[in-house]
Amino acid sequence: MKVDLSGIFSDEIVKARDDYETALSTGDRIAVSEKAIHISNLLIKMAENNPSQRDHYLSAAKKWDAVSKNIPPAGKTTVKKRDAGLTSPEISSESENISELSEFRARAESCLTRTTVVWNDIGGLFRVKQLLMETVVIAGLKRPSSVKPWKGVLLFGPPGTGKTLLASAAAGSLGASFYDVKSESILSKYFGESSKLISALYNSAKEKEPSIVFFDEFDSLTKSRSESTSEASAKLLSGILTNMDGLSDKKNDRFVLTLAATNTPWDLDKAVLSRFPRRIYVSLPDPPAIKEIIKIHASDPGTERVNLDLIAEMSALNHYSGRDIQSLCQQAIWNMVHEKNPELFRLAELPFEELNRRTLKVRPLENDDFKAAFDKIKSPVTEDDLETYDSWNMEFGEV
Structure with missing residues (x-):
């Protein structure tokens, strides 16, 4: 069986892109060229490991190879400001767009986690496991069009009750792609970019179906909105809800299940709760x-x-x-x-x-x-x- 190395290469690409921008900011043209070549090679490896995205990654690799051979002389680089104040070079709008898409894809796939947890590894929680098992099973069965699988499930309850373990077991037992999303993974340091990362995340999940996208500490990402909610957080929330709505489309038969865990469900607003019609209480064990x-x-x-x-x-x-x-x-x-x-x-x-x-x-x-x-x-x-x-x-x- 072929081993999926996407997560490893994704992490390396993110680091290489950061190293590239650091070298560019210092004017070290040799280092800039070396980093661009390294990114190109990593993208080629990503293409080999992801047949469905082969053309996308090879195109991006070609652009980065061109970048490595066309480094602007020191003092001649055109610079633009990102929203958060981080500078990045404008080598060409096309290569910038492709490299940005590749970066978001890499960051999204860094959330991919290999899990070997299965249902029998969890003690107790019999009713909760049964409900989740039904959710997973019905999505894979041939069924009448009126029988629709759940697309969003909220697991709520006190801390430490096994919500993360349940999500891991759902993916592990099914052999599904498991996206374990932590707050720091999508609350990007670049203003407003979290929504782009969410789109990349769900695009990847659809291509690697069956997939389970798990948001831990979901309340920290989508607390009830108020005047203090930042514009970036609002875009992030909108991105999550929009992508979940897309999965609920009648024409969408891909198995991408969104699981979210929270210790404080009362902090979630009505718009968020409506996307999670199945809300399962993970209580303390008896x-x-x-x-x-x-x-x-x-x-x-x-x-x-x-x-x-x-x-x-x-x-x-x-x-x-x-x-x-x-x-x-x-x-x-x-x-x-x-x-x-x-x-x-x-x-x-x-x-x-x-x-x-x-x-x-x-x-x-x-x-x-x-x-x-x-x-x-x-x-x-x-x-x-x-x-x-x-x-x-x-x-x-x-x-």
Whole structure:
């Protein structure tokens, strides 16, 4: 199976473009030429790795090769201002446009993440997993025209409940292209360019379908609009909504699912919520789910000596999230390790090769290991928080 190296080349192109502009600003013509050649070579590799975009990347590579051979003499470069005050050369409007498109495409595809997470890797969340599984399955089945798959799904709930893991599992189980979009990836340092990046992102997702575009901390990108909302943020929001509307077109049968996660769904305005008709509450795990999570994270060294019912009840009373339970298991394991290896720190004087010849002493976990761990793991979620989530879910969520 061919390995998709788009993400690696995309990152390199972004860095090379930054290096190119730095060299240009210093007047180092040799470095400018070298950087342009490097960008051209990277674009050729992108063409080889993306048959559907081969002509686009080869055309851009040809332009950058021409740029490398036509560097303006020092002091003769025409310069224009970008919106944010960053200077860039006007070698020619055509090469500038192509290089800009390539840069946005590269930045967008740097969000591509290879995920191996599958549904069975997630403990608990049975109802949530079922709803997401249905969403993915129905999009791939032959179906009547009146049965339309969801194009936007909002996952909301307290922090650490597994929203990102669910998105990864949806992509991993399907073998879909997974665009894991972080705020810093699209809130471009160039004023107003985030909307262009979003368009490049969705164009890439459509070409690499089946695709899942996942926006983490979605509220930070699209909070309820007010007078303080910047023009750049407004363009970004408009770009996301416009592209999602395009995916909902009756003639569009491509599988591009937008998943968004938020800890504060009440910060999203009505226009945003309308694009996510399926809103799934990812709540704190109940005791049965907690037991499943503990078994996943403590399978080695084992939990046969642990009263899992007791540990699960205590975790639920403490309002632990899935992430908190993972930390609890890690702390319990370390408590066991310290007991069995009291002089462990003294081995730090040994060379690494010698450490590789030795084996850590372990035993199955016990209740006391968890008892000490409970004192160190604190949940930030309160009863009032849970009431707020329940109330919002009753009014806007898929109960």
